[in-house]
Amino acid sequence: MSGEARKRVGAIDRTLQILDILTERQQPMSTYDLARSTGAPASTIYKIVDELLERSMLSRSGENSVWLGPRLMRYGLTYRSRMDVFKEAKREMEALAEELGETIQICARDDDMMTVIGMSRGEDHFNVASDVGTRVPLNWTASGRLLLGHLDEAERVRIFSEIARPSTTGRAETDAVLLAEQAGREFSERLAVQMSASEYAVACIAAPICDETGACVATISIVLPETKARAETQRLSDAVRQSARNIETALGRRAS
Template sequence: MAMSDGIEAAEAAAPAARRTRVSGMDRALQILDHLYETGAPAGGYAIAKAIGAPLSTTYVVIDELVERSLLVRRPDGNVWLGPRLYHYGLVYARSLDFLSEASHVMHALCRTVEESVQICGRDNDNMVVLSMADGPGHFRVSSEVGTRVPLNWTASGRLLVGHLPEAERIAIFRRSAKASPTRKAQTDPKTLAELAAKALEERLSIQISETDFMVSCVASPICDASGACVATISIVLPEHKVVANRAFYADAVRAASETIERNLGWRDHGG
Protein backbone atom coordinates (compact mmCIF):
# COMPACT_ATOMS: atom_id res chain seq x y z
CA MET A 1 0.00 0.00 0.00
CA ALA A 2 2.83 2.36 0.83
CA MET A 3 4.52 1.59 -2.51
CA SER A 4 1.24 2.26 -4.33
CA ASP A 5 0.88 5.58 -2.57
CA GLY A 6 4.43 6.51 -3.56
CA ILE A 7 3.81 5.70 -7.23
CA GLU A 8 0.60 7.69 -7.23
CA ALA A 9 2.38 10.66 -5.65
CA ALA A 10 5.17 10.48 -8.22
CA GLU A 11 2.68 10.30 -11.08
CA ALA A 12 0.80 13.28 -9.68
CA ALA A 13 4.01 15.28 -9.40
CA ALA A 14 5.21 14.47 -12.93
CA PRO A 15 2.68 16.63 -14.80
CA ALA A 16 3.52 19.57 -12.52
CA ALA A 17 7.22 19.14 -13.26
CA ARG A 18 6.55 18.95 -16.98
CA ARG A 19 4.44 22.07 -16.77
CA THR A 20 7.29 23.88 -15.02
CA ARG A 21 9.75 22.87 -17.73
CA VAL A 22 7.33 23.88 -20.46
CA SER A 23 6.76 27.20 -18.74
CA GLY A 24 10.49 27.83 -18.57
CA MET A 25 10.83 26.93 -22.25
CA ASP A 26 7.96 29.27 -23.13
CA ARG A 27 9.63 32.13 -21.25
CA ALA A 28 12.90 31.48 -23.07
CA LEU A 29 11.16 31.52 -26.43
CA GLN A 30 9.29 34.70 -25.51
CA ILE A 31 12.59 36.41 -24.71
CA LEU A 32 14.25 35.22 -27.92
CA ASP A 33 11.18 36.15 -29.98
CA HIS A 34 11.06 39.61 -28.44
CA LEU A 35 14.70 40.33 -29.31
CA TYR A 36 14.20 38.91 -32.81
CA GLU A 37 11.07 40.96 -33.45
CA THR A 38 12.46 44.24 -32.11
CA GLY A 39 15.85 43.74 -33.72
CA ALA A 40 17.70 45.46 -30.88
CA PRO A 41 19.42 44.54 -27.57
CA ALA A 42 17.39 45.11 -24.41
CA GLY A 43 17.67 44.96 -20.65
CA GLY A 44 15.93 42.50 -18.37
CA TYR A 45 13.40 45.02 -17.07
CA ALA A 46 12.33 46.09 -20.58
CA ILE A 47 12.06 42.47 -21.72
CA ALA A 48 10.00 41.45 -18.69
CA LYS A 49 7.62 44.33 -19.27
CA ALA A 50 7.31 43.57 -23.00
CA ILE A 51 6.52 39.86 -22.56
CA GLY A 52 4.43 40.28 -19.41
CA ALA A 53 6.62 38.09 -17.22
CA PRO A 54 7.74 38.52 -13.58
CA LEU A 55 11.03 40.39 -13.38
CA SER A 56 12.67 37.75 -11.18
CA THR A 57 11.71 34.95 -13.57
CA THR A 58 12.93 36.91 -16.58
CA TYR A 59 16.34 37.53 -15.00
CA VAL A 60 16.73 33.83 -14.15
CA VAL A 61 15.86 32.72 -17.69
CA ILE A 62 18.13 35.38 -19.22
CA ASP A 63 21.02 34.22 -17.05
CA GLU A 64 20.48 30.62 -18.15
CA LEU A 65 20.35 31.63 -21.82
CA VAL A 66 23.56 33.64 -21.43
CA GLU A 67 25.29 30.66 -19.78
CA ARG A 68 24.35 28.54 -22.78
CA SER A 69 25.47 31.16 -25.35
CA LEU A 70 21.94 31.55 -26.65
CA LEU A 71 22.20 35.18 -25.50
CA VAL A 72 25.20 37.42 -24.93
CA ARG A 73 25.43 40.15 -22.33
CA ARG A 74 26.79 43.44 -23.64
CA PRO A 75 28.98 45.89 -21.68
CA ASP A 76 25.95 48.12 -21.02
CA GLY A 77 24.09 45.22 -19.39
CA ASN A 78 21.65 44.65 -22.24
CA VAL A 79 21.37 41.22 -23.83
CA TRP A 80 21.33 40.19 -27.48
CA LEU A 81 21.04 36.99 -29.52
CA GLY A 82 24.03 34.72 -28.96
CA PRO A 83 26.49 32.86 -31.21
CA ARG A 84 24.90 29.47 -30.57
CA LEU A 85 21.79 30.64 -32.45
CA TYR A 86 23.96 31.72 -35.37
CA HIS A 87 25.55 28.27 -35.61
CA TYR A 88 22.13 26.61 -35.48
CA GLY A 89 20.99 28.94 -38.26
CA LEU A 90 23.95 28.05 -40.46
CA VAL A 91 23.24 24.34 -40.16
CA TYR A 92 19.54 24.92 -40.85
CA ALA A 93 20.29 27.05 -43.90
CA ARG A 94 22.56 24.36 -45.32
CA SER A 95 19.73 21.86 -45.01
CA LEU A 96 17.37 23.95 -47.12
CA ASP A 97 17.59 22.75 -50.70
CA PHE A 98 15.20 25.51 -51.64
CA LEU A 99 17.28 28.35 -50.29
CA SER A 100 20.46 26.89 -51.74
CA GLU A 101 18.96 26.65 -55.21
CA ALA A 102 17.26 30.03 -54.95
CA SER A 103 20.53 31.68 -53.90
CA HIS A 104 22.32 30.40 -57.00
CA VAL A 105 19.64 31.91 -59.23
CA MET A 106 19.58 35.09 -57.13
CA HIS A 107 23.29 35.71 -57.77
CA ALA A 108 22.89 34.95 -61.47
CA LEU A 109 20.03 37.46 -61.71
CA CYS A 110 22.12 40.02 -59.83
CA ARG A 111 24.86 39.71 -62.44
CA THR A 112 22.35 39.98 -65.29
CA VAL A 113 20.49 43.09 -64.13
CA GLU A 114 23.38 44.58 -62.11
CA GLU A 115 21.05 45.47 -59.26
CA SER A 116 20.44 44.12 -55.77
CA VAL A 117 18.34 40.95 -55.65
CA GLN A 118 16.53 39.42 -52.67
CA ILE A 119 14.83 36.15 -51.79
CA CYS A 120 11.94 36.90 -49.43
CA GLY A 121 9.54 34.79 -47.40
CA ARG A 122 6.62 35.25 -45.07
CA ASP A 123 6.87 35.42 -41.28
CA ASN A 124 3.26 35.56 -40.09
CA ASP A 125 2.08 39.10 -40.92
CA ASN A 126 5.45 40.27 -42.17
CA MET A 127 7.71 39.79 -45.14
CA VAL A 128 11.25 38.75 -44.22
CA VAL A 129 14.42 38.93 -46.33
CA LEU A 130 15.90 35.41 -46.44
CA SER A 131 18.89 35.99 -48.71
CA MET A 132 20.37 38.89 -50.63
CA ALA A 133 22.93 39.72 -53.32
CA ASP A 134 24.12 43.32 -53.47
CA GLY A 135 24.29 44.99 -56.87
CA PRO A 136 27.66 46.18 -58.17
CA GLY A 137 26.77 49.87 -58.30
CA HIS A 138 26.64 52.61 -55.67
CA PHE A 139 22.90 52.18 -55.07
CA ARG A 140 22.31 50.40 -51.75
CA VAL A 141 19.04 49.29 -50.23
CA SER A 142 18.18 49.79 -46.58
CA SER A 143 16.94 46.24 -46.03
CA GLU A 144 19.24 43.30 -45.37
CA VAL A 145 18.93 39.62 -44.48
CA GLY A 146 16.54 39.30 -41.55
CA THR A 147 14.69 42.57 -42.22
CA ARG A 148 10.96 42.21 -41.54
CA VAL A 149 8.32 44.64 -42.80
CA PRO A 150 4.51 44.53 -43.02
CA LEU A 151 3.21 42.54 -45.99
CA ASN A 152 1.42 45.52 -47.51
CA TRP A 153 4.60 47.57 -47.86
CA THR A 154 6.26 45.40 -50.47
CA ALA A 155 5.73 43.81 -53.85
CA SER A 156 6.84 40.48 -52.37
CA GLY A 157 4.46 40.75 -49.43
CA ARG A 158 1.41 40.73 -51.68
CA LEU A 159 2.64 37.76 -53.67
CA LEU A 160 3.28 35.71 -50.54
CA VAL A 161 -0.45 35.60 -49.70
CA GLY A 162 -1.80 35.70 -53.25
CA HIS A 163 -2.61 31.97 -53.33
CA LEU A 164 -4.75 32.06 -50.19
CA PRO A 165 -8.58 32.21 -50.28
CA GLU A 166 -9.95 35.75 -50.55
CA ALA A 167 -11.43 35.79 -47.06
CA GLU A 168 -8.10 34.76 -45.58
CA ARG A 169 -6.22 37.41 -47.56
CA ILE A 170 -8.62 40.10 -46.39
CA ALA A 171 -8.30 38.94 -42.77
CA ILE A 172 -4.50 39.00 -42.96
CA PHE A 173 -4.38 42.51 -44.37
CA ARG A 174 -7.08 43.76 -42.00
CA ARG A 175 -4.96 42.91 -38.97
CA SER A 176 -1.51 43.59 -40.45
CA ALA A 177 -1.69 46.47 -42.95
CA LYS A 178 0.11 49.58 -41.71
CA ALA A 179 0.94 52.97 -43.16
CA SER A 180 4.42 52.94 -44.70
CA PRO A 181 7.12 55.58 -44.07
CA THR A 182 6.32 57.18 -47.45
CA ARG A 183 2.57 56.90 -46.87
CA LYS A 184 2.27 55.43 -50.37
CA ALA A 185 1.57 51.82 -49.43
CA GLN A 186 -2.02 50.66 -49.87
CA THR A 187 -3.74 49.84 -46.56
CA ASP A 188 -7.30 48.91 -47.56
CA PRO A 189 -7.67 45.14 -46.86
CA LYS A 190 -10.04 44.38 -49.74
CA THR A 191 -7.96 46.30 -52.27
CA LEU A 192 -4.80 44.60 -51.05
CA ALA A 193 -6.45 41.18 -51.29
CA GLU A 194 -7.41 41.88 -54.90
CA LEU A 195 -3.93 43.17 -55.77
CA ALA A 196 -2.36 40.08 -54.19
CA ALA A 197 -4.45 37.66 -56.25
CA LYS A 198 -3.82 39.59 -59.46
CA ALA A 199 -0.08 39.81 -58.84
CA LEU A 200 0.17 36.05 -58.28
CA GLU A 201 -1.85 35.35 -61.42
CA GLU A 202 0.43 37.61 -63.47
CA ARG A 203 3.52 36.31 -61.63
CA LEU A 204 4.63 39.89 -61.21
CA SER A 205 4.34 42.54 -58.51
CA ILE A 206 5.87 46.01 -58.72
CA GLN A 207 5.99 48.68 -56.02
CA ILE A 208 7.39 52.14 -56.46
CA SER A 209 8.37 54.30 -53.47
CA GLU A 210 5.91 52.53 -51.18
CA THR A 211 8.49 51.74 -48.49
CA ASP A 212 11.40 54.05 -49.33
CA PHE A 213 11.34 57.16 -51.50
CA MET A 214 12.79 56.68 -54.99
CA VAL A 215 13.24 52.92 -54.40
CA SER A 216 11.34 50.28 -56.38
CA CYS A 217 10.94 46.53 -56.21
CA VAL A 218 10.06 44.13 -59.02
CA ALA A 219 9.11 40.70 -57.68
CA SER A 220 7.95 37.32 -58.94
CA PRO A 221 6.57 34.40 -56.92
CA ILE A 222 8.32 31.10 -56.28
CA CYS A 223 5.47 28.59 -56.11
CA ASP A 224 5.61 24.97 -55.01
CA ALA A 225 3.96 22.07 -56.82
CA SER A 226 0.58 22.90 -55.25
CA GLY A 227 0.70 26.51 -56.50
CA ALA A 228 1.34 28.06 -53.09
CA CYS A 229 3.76 30.99 -53.04
CA VAL A 230 6.50 29.86 -50.65
CA ALA A 231 8.89 32.74 -51.38
CA THR A 232 9.67 35.45 -53.90
CA ILE A 233 12.65 36.69 -55.85
CA SER A 234 12.83 40.43 -56.32
CA ILE A 235 15.00 43.14 -57.85
CA VAL A 236 15.46 46.25 -55.72
CA LEU A 237 16.51 49.29 -57.73
CA PRO A 238 16.07 53.03 -58.24
CA GLU A 239 12.60 54.12 -59.28
CA HIS A 240 13.68 55.76 -62.54
CA LYS A 241 15.12 52.51 -63.88
CA VAL A 242 11.82 50.67 -63.52
CA VAL A 243 9.96 53.51 -65.20
CA ALA A 244 12.43 53.55 -68.10
CA ASN A 245 12.74 49.80 -68.64
CA ARG A 246 9.89 48.01 -66.87
CA ALA A 247 9.67 45.10 -69.36
CA PHE A 248 13.36 44.20 -69.02
CA TYR A 249 13.23 43.82 -65.24
CA ALA A 250 9.81 42.13 -65.30
CA ASP A 251 10.95 39.50 -67.82
CA ALA A 252 14.21 38.92 -65.95
CA VAL A 253 12.62 38.35 -62.55
CA ARG A 254 9.88 36.11 -63.98
CA ALA A 255 12.46 33.99 -65.75
CA ALA A 256 14.46 33.69 -62.51
CA SER A 257 11.47 32.51 -60.45
CA GLU A 258 10.54 29.97 -63.13
CA THR A 259 14.11 28.66 -63.15
CA ILE A 260 14.02 28.10 -59.38
CA GLU A 261 10.68 26.28 -59.62
CA ARG A 262 11.90 24.12 -62.51
CA ASN A 263 15.17 23.21 -60.80
CA LEU A 264 13.27 22.15 -57.68
CA GLY A 265 10.82 20.06 -59.69
CA TRP A 266 7.90 22.34 -58.94
CA ARG A 267 7.30 23.27 -62.57
CA ASP A 268 7.02 21.17 -65.73
CA HIS A 269 10.31 21.26 -67.59
CA GLY A 270 8.52 22.43 -70.69
CA GLY A 271 6.49 25.08 -68.82
Protein backbone atom coordinates in the same frame (compact mmCIF):
# COMPACT_ATOMS: atom_id res chain seq x y z
CA MET B 1 -0.34 17.82 -17.04
CA SER B 2 2.03 17.82 -14.07
CA GLY B 3 3.26 20.99 -12.38
CA GLU B 4 6.78 20.29 -13.65
CA ALA B 5 5.53 19.97 -17.25
CA ARG B 6 3.66 23.26 -16.96
CA LYS B 7 6.82 24.88 -15.62
CA ARG B 8 8.86 23.63 -18.57
CA VAL B 9 6.30 24.87 -21.09
CA GLY B 10 6.23 28.25 -19.37
CA ALA B 11 10.00 28.58 -19.50
CA ILE B 12 10.03 27.69 -23.19
CA ASP B 13 7.32 30.24 -23.93
CA ARG B 14 9.24 32.95 -22.05
CA THR B 15 12.43 32.03 -23.90
CA LEU B 16 10.69 32.36 -27.24
CA GLN B 17 9.20 35.69 -26.16
CA ILE B 18 12.68 37.02 -25.36
CA LEU B 19 14.12 35.84 -28.68
CA ASP B 20 11.13 37.17 -30.63
CA ILE B 21 11.30 40.59 -28.96
CA LEU B 22 15.03 40.96 -29.69
CA THR B 23 14.44 39.88 -33.28
CA GLU B 24 11.57 42.34 -33.71
CA ARG B 25 13.46 45.26 -32.16
CA GLN B 26 16.68 44.37 -33.99
CA GLN B 27 18.79 45.85 -31.23
CA PRO B 28 20.21 44.83 -27.84
CA MET B 29 17.99 45.34 -24.80
CA SER B 30 18.45 45.32 -21.06
CA THR B 31 16.97 42.46 -19.07
CA TYR B 32 14.74 44.97 -17.31
CA ASP B 33 13.31 46.17 -20.64
CA LEU B 34 12.78 42.57 -21.71
CA ALA B 35 10.85 41.91 -18.54
CA ARG B 36 8.66 44.95 -19.16
CA SER B 37 8.06 43.91 -22.77
CA THR B 38 7.05 40.35 -21.87
CA GLY B 39 4.96 41.35 -18.86
CA ALA B 40 6.62 38.58 -16.87
CA PRO B 41 8.06 38.94 -13.37
CA ALA B 42 11.52 40.49 -13.56
CA SER B 43 13.00 37.65 -11.49
CA THR B 44 11.75 35.10 -14.04
CA ILE B 45 13.25 36.93 -17.00
CA TYR B 46 16.56 37.56 -15.20
CA LYS B 47 16.86 33.84 -14.50
CA ILE B 48 16.03 32.82 -18.09
CA VAL B 49 18.40 35.42 -19.54
CA ASP B 50 21.24 34.14 -17.33
CA GLU B 51 20.58 30.58 -18.50
CA LEU B 52 20.47 31.64 -22.16
CA LEU B 53 23.74 33.55 -21.75
CA GLU B 54 25.39 30.45 -20.27
CA ARG B 55 24.29 28.43 -23.32
CA SER B 56 25.32 31.09 -25.92
CA MET B 57 21.71 31.56 -26.96
CA LEU B 58 22.19 35.18 -25.92
CA SER B 59 25.34 37.29 -25.73
CA ARG B 60 26.36 40.36 -23.76
CA SER B 61 26.18 43.68 -25.58
CA GLY B 62 27.68 46.50 -23.59
CA GLU B 63 27.41 46.67 -19.83
CA ASN B 64 23.68 46.13 -19.29
CA SER B 65 22.24 44.75 -22.53
CA VAL B 66 21.92 41.37 -24.20
CA TRP B 67 21.65 40.34 -27.83
CA LEU B 68 21.08 37.18 -29.82
CA GLY B 69 23.85 34.65 -29.33
CA PRO B 70 26.13 32.77 -31.76
CA ARG B 71 24.40 29.47 -31.10
CA LEU B 72 21.26 30.83 -32.78
CA MET B 73 23.21 31.68 -35.91
CA ARG B 74 24.48 28.11 -36.11
CA TYR B 75 20.93 26.77 -35.85
CA GLY B 76 19.67 29.24 -38.43
CA LEU B 77 22.40 28.55 -40.94
CA THR B 78 21.99 24.81 -40.56
CA TYR B 79 18.23 25.09 -41.08
CA ARG B 80 18.65 27.35 -44.08
CA SER B 81 21.25 25.08 -45.69
CA ARG B 82 18.69 22.27 -45.76
CA MET B 83 16.06 24.35 -47.49
CA ASP B 84 16.10 23.24 -51.12
CA VAL B 85 14.20 26.35 -52.13
CA PHE B 86 16.76 28.65 -50.56
CA LYS B 87 19.73 26.80 -52.05
CA GLU B 88 18.32 27.01 -55.57
CA ALA B 89 17.12 30.58 -55.05
CA LYS B 90 20.53 31.68 -53.75
CA ARG B 91 22.21 30.41 -56.90
CA GLU B 92 19.72 32.23 -59.13
CA MET B 93 19.84 35.34 -56.95
CA GLU B 94 23.60 35.67 -57.39
CA ALA B 95 23.36 35.04 -61.14
CA LEU B 96 20.66 37.69 -61.56
CA ALA B 97 22.62 40.24 -59.50
CA GLU B 98 25.63 39.69 -61.75
CA GLU B 99 23.51 39.90 -64.92
CA LEU B 100 21.64 43.08 -63.99
CA GLY B 101 24.09 44.78 -61.66
CA GLU B 102 21.21 45.36 -59.23
CA THR B 103 20.50 44.20 -55.69
CA ILE B 104 18.50 40.97 -55.60
CA GLN B 105 16.62 39.64 -52.57
CA ILE B 106 14.96 36.37 -51.61
CA CYS B 107 12.02 36.82 -49.23
CA ALA B 108 9.72 34.47 -47.34
CA ARG B 109 6.71 34.72 -45.08
CA ASP B 110 7.24 34.71 -41.32
CA ASP B 111 3.77 34.63 -39.74
CA ASP B 112 2.30 38.09 -40.43
CA MET B 113 5.54 39.53 -41.72
CA MET B 114 7.78 39.28 -44.77
CA THR B 115 11.42 38.47 -44.02
CA VAL B 116 14.47 38.97 -46.22
CA ILE B 117 16.27 35.61 -46.11
CA GLY B 118 18.91 36.24 -48.78
CA MET B 119 20.48 39.18 -50.58
CA SER B 120 23.11 39.75 -53.25
CA ARG B 121 24.15 43.36 -53.78
CA GLY B 122 24.59 44.65 -57.33
CA GLU B 123 27.73 46.29 -58.60
CA ASP B 124 26.16 49.76 -58.59
CA HIS B 125 26.23 49.66 -54.72
CA PHE B 126 22.71 51.06 -54.41
CA ASN B 127 22.07 51.45 -50.70
CA VAL B 128 19.17 49.26 -49.54
CA ALA B 129 18.04 49.54 -45.92
CA SER B 130 16.41 46.09 -45.87
CA ASP B 131 19.26 43.66 -45.24
CA VAL B 132 19.02 39.92 -44.51
CA GLY B 133 16.80 39.40 -41.48
CA THR B 134 14.68 42.51 -42.07
CA ARG B 135 11.00 41.90 -41.31
CA VAL B 136 8.20 44.17 -42.50
CA PRO B 137 4.40 43.85 -42.66
CA LEU B 138 3.15 41.85 -45.64
CA ASN B 139 1.17 44.79 -47.05
CA TRP B 140 4.26 47.00 -47.33
CA THR B 141 5.97 45.13 -50.14
CA ALA B 142 5.44 43.53 -53.51
CA SER B 143 6.89 40.28 -52.15
CA GLY B 144 4.60 40.38 -49.14
CA ARG B 145 1.49 40.48 -51.32
CA LEU B 146 2.77 37.65 -53.54
CA LEU B 147 3.35 35.45 -50.51
CA LEU B 148 -0.41 35.53 -49.87
CA GLY B 149 -1.48 35.53 -53.51
CA HIS B 150 -2.07 31.78 -53.81
CA LEU B 151 -4.63 31.75 -50.98
CA ASP B 152 -8.34 32.07 -51.70
CA GLU B 153 -9.72 35.59 -51.66
CA ALA B 154 -11.59 35.27 -48.37
CA GLU B 155 -8.45 34.11 -46.61
CA ARG B 156 -6.42 36.96 -48.12
CA VAL B 157 -9.01 39.49 -46.93
CA ARG B 158 -9.01 37.97 -43.44
CA ILE B 159 -5.23 38.08 -43.11
CA PHE B 160 -4.81 41.58 -44.50
CA SER B 161 -7.62 42.90 -42.30
CA GLU B 162 -5.71 41.62 -39.26
CA ILE B 163 -2.16 42.62 -40.14
CA ALA B 164 -2.18 45.56 -42.60
CA ARG B 165 -0.71 48.74 -41.16
CA PRO B 166 0.53 52.09 -42.54
CA SER B 167 4.12 52.19 -43.79
CA THR B 168 6.64 54.81 -42.77
CA THR B 169 6.26 56.46 -46.17
CA GLY B 170 2.46 56.44 -45.89
CA ARG B 171 2.19 54.91 -49.37
CA ALA B 172 1.48 51.26 -48.56
CA GLU B 173 -2.12 50.18 -49.13
CA THR B 174 -3.99 49.20 -45.96
CA ASP B 175 -7.48 48.39 -47.27
CA ALA B 176 -7.84 44.61 -46.86
CA VAL B 177 -10.22 44.13 -49.79
CA LEU B 178 -8.03 46.12 -52.19
CA LEU B 179 -4.92 44.31 -50.96
CA ALA B 180 -6.55 40.90 -51.40
CA GLU B 181 -7.61 41.75 -54.95
CA GLN B 182 -4.19 43.12 -55.80
CA ALA B 183 -2.36 40.13 -54.31
CA GLY B 184 -4.49 37.68 -56.29
CA ARG B 185 -4.01 39.58 -59.54
CA GLU B 186 -0.26 39.94 -59.08
CA PHE B 187 0.14 36.27 -58.21
CA SER B 188 -1.80 35.32 -61.34
CA GLU B 189 0.46 37.58 -63.41
CA ARG B 190 3.54 36.25 -61.59
CA LEU B 191 4.75 39.79 -61.00
CA ALA B 192 4.36 42.52 -58.37
CA VAL B 193 5.83 46.01 -58.58
CA GLN B 194 6.07 48.43 -55.67
CA MET B 195 7.29 52.03 -55.71
CA SER B 196 8.34 53.90 -52.52
CA ALA B 197 5.94 52.05 -50.22
CA SER B 198 8.39 51.00 -47.49
CA GLU B 199 11.41 53.13 -48.44
CA TYR B 200 11.40 56.50 -50.21
CA ALA B 201 12.65 56.44 -53.84
CA VAL B 202 13.14 52.65 -53.68
CA ALA B 203 11.34 50.24 -55.99
CA CYS B 204 10.88 46.48 -55.80
CA ILE B 205 10.02 44.20 -58.74
CA ALA B 206 9.19 40.70 -57.49
CA ALA B 207 8.11 37.31 -58.81
CA PRO B 208 6.70 34.33 -56.85
CA ILE B 209 8.55 31.06 -56.32
CA CYS B 210 5.96 28.29 -56.03
CA ASP B 211 6.13 24.71 -54.84
CA GLU B 212 4.54 21.71 -56.54
CA THR B 213 1.16 22.51 -55.00
CA GLY B 214 1.20 26.02 -56.48
CA ALA B 215 1.72 27.78 -53.14
CA CYS B 216 4.09 30.75 -53.06
CA VAL B 217 6.88 29.71 -50.68
CA ALA B 218 9.29 32.56 -51.43
CA THR B 219 9.89 35.43 -53.81
CA ILE B 220 12.83 36.74 -55.79
CA SER B 221 12.95 40.48 -56.26
CA ILE B 222 15.01 43.30 -57.74
CA VAL B 223 15.50 46.28 -55.42
CA LEU B 224 16.65 49.45 -57.15
CA PRO B 225 16.09 53.20 -57.47
CA GLU B 226 12.52 54.08 -58.38
CA THR B 227 13.59 56.20 -61.35
CA LYS B 228 15.48 53.30 -62.90
CA ALA B 229 12.65 50.87 -62.22
CA ARG B 230 10.15 53.10 -64.02
CA ALA B 231 12.48 53.47 -67.02
CA GLU B 232 13.19 49.73 -67.38
CA THR B 233 10.12 48.04 -65.89
CA GLN B 234 9.51 45.61 -68.75
CA ARG B 235 13.11 44.39 -69.07
CA LEU B 236 13.47 43.93 -65.34
CA SER B 237 10.06 42.27 -65.01
CA ASP B 238 10.95 39.73 -67.69
CA ALA B 239 14.26 39.00 -65.98
CA VAL B 240 12.85 38.40 -62.51
CA ARG B 241 10.00 36.25 -63.84
CA GLN B 242 12.51 34.10 -65.70
CA SER B 243 14.64 33.72 -62.57
CA ALA B 244 11.61 32.53 -60.59
CA ARG B 245 10.83 30.00 -63.32
CA ASN B 246 14.45 28.81 -63.28
CA ILE B 247 14.25 28.17 -59.54
CA GLU B 248 10.98 26.26 -59.88
CA THR B 249 12.41 24.16 -62.70
CA ALA B 250 15.47 23.31 -60.62
CA LEU B 251 13.12 22.20 -57.83
CA GLY B 252 11.29 19.91 -60.26
CA ARG B 253 8.12 21.94 -60.60
CA ARG B 254 6.54 21.61 -64.02
CA ALA B 255 5.82 24.83 -65.87
CA SER B 256 2.11 25.73 -65.93
